[in-house]
Amino acid sequence: RQVCTNGIVTLDLGNGNEDFPCDNIDFESFISLPDLNITNDCFLDGSCIGPSYPGSTQGSDIWGWLSPEGREITIECVDNGVWFIDGTDPENPIRLGYIKSDRPQYAWGDVKVYNDTVYIVKDGTDTYDTYQNGIQVFDLKQLICASAYTDGIPVEYFPQFVYREHGSAHNILIDNDAGYLYTVGVERFGKCLGGIHVMDIKTDRLRPQFVSCITEDLYTHDAQCLTYDGPDTNYTGKEICFAYNEDTVTIWDVTDKLSPVIISKTSYEGVAYTHQGWITDDMRYILVDDELDEVDGGLNRTHTYVFDVSNLANPVQKPTFIHADDSIDHNLYVWGSIHKRGWGGNAAMGSSAPDLKYAYLSNYAAGLRVLDVTDIETGMNEVGFFDVAPDLDAAVFEGTWSNYMHPSGVVAVSSIDRGLFFLRPNMAYDGAAPTPQVTPVDPSECPTPHPTTSPTIATPAPTGECVNDEGLQYSNGDPAPCFSLYGYCAALEIVRQNCRLTCDSCDEVFTDPPTFPDPTLSPTESETEYICTDVENPGITFDDGTSAECYEIRDFCTKNRVVRDRCPVTCGTCDKVSDVVTLPESPDTDPEESTTVEVVIAVVAIIAATVVVALAVFAAAVQVKSYRLVASIAGSVQ
Numbered sequence: 001r002q003v004c005t006n007g008i009v010t011l012d013l014g015n016g017n018e019d020f021p022c023d024n025i026d027f028e029s030f031i032s033l034p035d036l037n038i039t040n041d042c043f044l045d046g047s048c049i050g051p052s053y054p055g056s057t058q059g060s061d062i063w064g065w066l067s068p069e070g071r072e073i074t075i076e077c078v079d080n081g082v083w084f085i086d087g088t089d090p091e092n093p094i095r096l097g098y099i100k101s102d103r104p105q106y107a108w109g110d111v112k113v114y115n116d117t118v119y120i121v122k123d124g125t126d127t128y129d130t131y132q133n134g135i136q137v138f139d140l141k142q143l144i145c146a147s148a149y150t151d152g153i154p155v156e157y158f159p160q161f162v163y164r165e166h167g168s169a170h171n172i173l174i175d176n177d178a179g180y181l182y183t184v185g186v187e188r189f190g191k192c193l194g195g196i197h198v199m200d201i202k203t204d205r206l207r208p209q210f211v212s213c214i215t216e217d218l219y220t221h222d223a224q225c226l227t228y229d230g231p232d233t234n235y236t237g238k239e240i241c242f243a244y245n246e247d248t249v250t251i252w253d254v255t256d257k258l259s260p261v262i263i264s265k266t267s268y269e270g271v272a273y274t275h276q277g278w279i280t281d282d283m284r285y286i287l288v289d290d291e292l293d294e295v296d297g298g299l300n301r302t303h304t305y306v307f308d309v310s311n312l313a314n315p316v317q318k319p320t321f322i323h324a325d326d327s328i329d330h331n332l333y334v335w336g337s338i339h340k341r342g343w344g345g346n347a348a349m350g351s352s353a354p355d356l357k358y359a360y361l362s363n364y365a366a367g368l369r370v371l372d373v374t375d376i377e378t379g380m381n382e383v384g385f386f387d388v389a390p391d392l393d394a395a396v397f398e399g400t401w402s403n404y405m406h407p408s409g410v411v412a413v414s415s416i417d418r419g420l421f422f423l424r425p426n427m428a429y430d431g432a433a434p435t436p437q438v439t440p441v442d443p444s445e446c447p448t449p450h451p452t453t454s455p456t457i458a459t460p461a462p463t464g465e466c467v468n469d470e471g472l473q474y475s476n477g478d479p480a481p482c483f484s485l486y487g488y489c490a491a492l493e494i495v496r497q498n499c500r501l502t503c504d505s506c507d508e509v510f511t512d513p514p515t516f517p518d519p520t521l522s523p524t525e526s527e528t529e530y531i532c533t534d535v536e537n538p539g540i541t542f543d544d545g546t547s548a549e550c551y552e553i554r555d556f557c558t559k560n561r562v563v564r565d566r567c568p569v570t571c572g573t574c575d576k577v578s579d580v581v582t583l584p585e586s587p588d589t590d591p592e593e594s595t596t597v598e599v600v601i602a603v604v605a606i607i608a609a610t611v612v613v614a615l616a617v618f619a620a621a622v623q624v625k626s627y628r629l630v631a632s633i634a635g636s637v638q
Contacts, residue, residue: 001091002027004386013418018391024384025368028090028410028422033059036419038081038098040105053105056080061110061331062414064404065118065140066346070438072406073143075118076420077109082120084143084157088436090410090422096146097155102133102162106571107416110171113345114181116140117205120159121169121183125569128481135163135172135183137206145446165210165501166190166197170221174201176343177227178239180257181208184220191502194219196241198257212257217243217250217265222276225254226343230283231310235263240312242286244274249288251312266315268305272296275330281337281356284310285318285376289329289361294395302327302363306376321380327366328395334359334373335405335428346407354409354428358383364399365392368413370425386423388415409433466506469498538566 002009004022011018013030020027037055056078065073073096074085081101086094099120101109106124113119120136136159146155170185179202188194192213199208214220225241240263241252248271251263273292279285288305302323308316336356342348359380361369367387371380389399401414409428413421424433468482472495482499496505534550540562542548550567564571 001029009386020390021387022385024426025370025386025411026424026426027386028424029093030418030422031085031093031095031420033078033415033417033419035095036076036078036083038078038083038100040080040100053080057105058107058416059414059419060107060401060416062402062404062412062420063111063113063118064344064406064412065113065116066407067140067144068116068439069144069441070436072408072410072436073140074404074406074412074420075111075113076412076414077111077120079107079109080105082109082111082118083154084146085412085420086146087406087410087412087422088438090408090424093420093422095154096143097157099136099138099157099159102136103130103168108170110169112172112174112181113140114174114176114179114201115205115345117201119172119174119181119201119208121172123168123170123185126167126187128479131167131481132164133162134166134169135181135208137161137163137208139206144441160206163199163208165199166192169197171223173223173225174345175225175227175239176345177341178202178225180211180225180239182223182225182241184223184243188219191504196220196223196243196252196254198254212260214241214252214254214257214260216260216262217245217248220245220250221274224278226279228283230279232312235312242277242279242309244276244288246274247271248274249277249286249307249315251309251315263312264315266307266317268307268317270299270303270305270320276332278333278359279309279337280334280359280373280376281340284308285373286315287332287334287359287371287373289332291328291330294326294328300326302329302366304329304332304361304371304380306380318376319379321371323363323366323369323382325363325366326393326395327399328364328397330362330364330400331402332359332361333403333405335411339405339407349407352434354405354407355430358425358427360403360405360411360425362400362402362413365389365394365396367400368403368411368423368425370427383427384425386413386421388413388418388421406436407434408436466500468501472498534569535566538563540566 003026004024007021007023009020009022009027011020011027014032039055040053058079060077060079062077063075065075067073071086071088074087076083076085081098083098084096086096101122103122104124104127106122108123111118111120116139118138118140138157138159142157166183166186168187169183173182181199181201183197186192186194186197193215195218196214198211198214200211201208203209220243223241223243225239228235228238228240235253238253239255241254243250243252248265248267250265252260253263254260270290270293272290275289275291277286277288286307286309288307290303290305293299293303302325304321306318306320308318336354336358338344339349340353340356357372357374359371359373361371363369367385367389369382370384372383373380392399398416401416403411403413405411405428409424411423411425413423415421470482472480482502496503496508500506538550540548540553550570553563554570556563
């Protein structure tokens with residue numbers, strides 16, 4: 001443990017002494033990314049089953065759990081699984097074990113907790129084998145007594161259940177009061193069209209049950225759902241979701257899951273990519289992270305946006321808090337409120353919770369930042385920070401992904417490239433912070449240690465239960481799995497008949513049995529424009545001038561937007577490509593965009609602009625959106 005002194009903590013994290021700038025936040029301990037490695041199943045020739053790497057390559061999201069023993073367990077995501085770490089003694093954290101992901105290895109992972117259960121999702125492009133691997137469900141009670149029998153050797157754990165109503169999901173969230181689980185950023189062309197996928201977990205915490213899709217506002221990137229008791233009395237007792245939908249803050253009344261209602265939909269000055277946000281304890285304000293305003297918007301300092309939501313139907317933008325540093329903001333939480341109300345999945349702490357007036361922000365290269373939100377109307381102020389990436393000082397997608405505060409006030413901070421930090425903000429409590437009180441558990445209550453085999457992840461459906469029969473194929477002979485045919489459900493009876501689960505046609509009566517492998521389905525010419533592919537020659541070079549193919553530069557997917565735009569399959573960003581022609585003039589990190597391609601891009605942009613003008617004249621005859629035509633032209637030129 002080291003106390004922040006004179007604005008610096010000097011640490012040797014494996015590469016010699018390094019100064020970490022800080023203020024009012026002390027250092028407790030650190031676990032390196034190599035120590036959080038989960039080994040993939042690979043062959044001697046280096047090829048791997050599913051993942052593309054021998055093991056973990058980066059950290060991502062984070063959450064926590066207070067065990068019945070009173071132990072503070074950190075749940076840390078890496079790109080091929082999740083770790084369970086006992087940080088009850090934050091100076092000496094213990095790696096209890098991990099769960100391997102059953103999905104392709106991509107950066108994005110998220111976890112949340114409800115009633116001693118953790119729910120795990122991952123984003124990224126699905127494969128034929130993983131498109132129904134949606135949510136891994138793990139009973140955290142399996143970790144009771146784990147600290148006593150690990151002997152320093154982490155255990156591999158296995159989920160009790162896998163939810164298969166969807167595949168990839170960007171985020172997961174829970175209304176702990178109501179007992180509903182929500183996944184967002186679920187495949188844009190899947191069952192919920194990228195919107196909010198709703199499940200009941202109060203009936204059976206280990207087996208989420210599908211309830212409905214909330215799709216009117218289409219893709220939702222993140223959200224906070226809660227049972228409302230704020231100043232707008234029109235919605236007291238209602239289940240409200242604050243959704244962050246790329247370009248708006250959309251507020252939903254989801255009390256009736258089958259007929260949700262948009263209360264308001266608000267954009268704002270400075271919008272680039274509405275990423276995430278959190279509500280203050282009095283439910284009067286929300287703080288919002290816009291992930292791309294510092295990149296695409298050209299801002300040279302981090303901006304935290306503020307809205308007065310005391311009238312849910314009419315949010316009002318308030319003065320923006322402008323930080324002193326140049327960094328992208330990513331995730332923020334008001335931890336005092338979360339623990340007071342039990343929103344994080346542990347029992348509500350009430351008045352013994354951490355101080356309610358602080359927001360804890362993970363701002364990529366700037367590290368953990370703490371804002372006093374006592375008087376938002378006249379202006380917030382920063383009261384502490386710890387820079388977990390002192391080698392970075394720019395608007396890049398590196399540094400801290402997110403943070404989680406335990407009931408003791410210790411904050412676990414996930415670093416993308418370094419590992420896991422345990423920090424102690426001195427302002428977390430007004431007075432002495434509580435010390436975790438560990439109560440020994442009767443040995444008879446301990447689960448069997450060191451599980452060696454995986455339980456059945458998902459029991460095959462009995463005969464007669466609503467399932468997908470599969471068996472269809474495209475006209476070129478390629479298999480056509482049901483998850484890819486959602487768009488044909490309304491038009492083709494044979495799809496509804498073979499893909500009852502995907503098409504939600506379980507109750508539909510069909511007179512003739514399906515035939516296999518017919519019919520063949522051929523995408524129309526306009527639909528083929530939307531096939532997600534990597535650019536064959538992406539026009540990206542390494543520092544030494546050699547050309548870089550997409551498969552060689554996957555490590556840069558989260559760091560460089562040019563790479564994400566031109567290599568969407570490699571990066572798992574098929575649903576997230578936002579720039580087809582307009583690209584940054586020069587990416588900040590290697591590999592770099594070649595000058596030749598910049599010229600080609602400029603020419604394509606001029607051609608595209610001409611075509612768009614022509615389309616405006618003949619719009620009545622040609623019903624094609626300009627950005628689709630630009631994409632088609634750009635593809636043919638490259």
